[in-house]
Amino acid sequence: MSANPSLRRICLVGVRGVGKTTLIRSLLPDLSMMDYVVGSAILQELAGEAFAQFDSLPPDVKQRYREDAIRWMERRQERTGRHILCDGHTTLLNPSTRQAEQVFTQLDCNFFRELILLEAPAEVVLQRRRDDPSKRRNLDSELLREELAGERAACYRIARTHGMQVHELPVGDDLAITYRLKELLT
Numbered sequence: 001m002s003a004n005p006s007l008r009r010i011c012l013v014g015v016r017g018v019g020k021t022t023l024i025r026s027l028l029p030d031l032s033m034m035d036y037v038v039g040s041a042i043l044q045e046l047a048g049e050a051f052a053q054f055d056s057l058p059p060d061v062k063q064r065y066r067e068d069a070i071r072w073m074e075r076r077q078e079r080t081g082r083h084i085l086c087d088g089h090t091t092l093l094n095p096s097t098r099q100a101e102q103v104f105t106q107l108d109c110n111f112f113r114e115l116i117l118l119e120a121p122a123e124v125v126l127q128r129r130r131d132d133p134s135k136r137r138n139l140d141s142e143l144l145r146e147e148l149a150g151e152r153a154a155c156y157r158i159a160r161t162h163g164m165q166v167h168e169l170p171v172g173d174d175l176a177i178t179y180r181l182k183e184l185l186t
Contacts, residue, residue: 008083009073009111010185011039013090013155014118015147016137017129020087023118027182034185035080039088042069055095063105070107085185090115090154093138093147100150102158109162116167116184117155118177122148 012020024036044051046068054062077084088108091100120128122144129137138144159166167184170176 004077004081007077007081008085008114009077010084010114010116011086011088011108011112012116012118012181013088013151014120015089015125015144015151016092016135017125017132018118018120019128020118023177023181024085024087026178027185030182031085031185033083034085035076035082036085037073037076037087039069039086042072046072062103066103066105067107070105070111073111083185086112089151090158091147091150093143095138098143100147100154102154104154104158109158109164112164114165114167115155115159116169116181117152118169119148119152119171121171 012024014020021038028034028036043054043065047054047065050057050061054065057065073084073086088104090102090104092103093099094101122141125148126139126141126144129135129139138147156166158164169180
């Protein structure tokens, strides 16, 4: 598909529970030219009932769903003519190996032009995860530190390898984070 180079394709990345969704939703009223999508929601729509066991699916099946999600976003952007802002990840913790593994596909690398990295202290992420028992997330603080480091390293490695721009949001001050993200997106 031919992409309109004037339309932005941005992925806000960070570990599960860092606050990406909450942050974006607080800004949505001010982002009329942004088409906000959640990567996992697209995968859930595409995988249907299989999404409940997504982590257990064979790697090639997960890869196929992730690639279908990119094609879904390409078609959507072509249809809407709006910038895409995706709430996503460059890595995810594999529960069986307890390692952060890159989930950003080659199609992701070809599709997205910018990455915005949201980080928070491990203690803050851990508390947010504890406060939301509806989602299965790692609660081991040492493993969480490895997740945070893995997400950061993958974000910069992907950007460097594929010529993407990385924007790093400030850590700790919610007002400064919100202000900077709004500045980046408008």
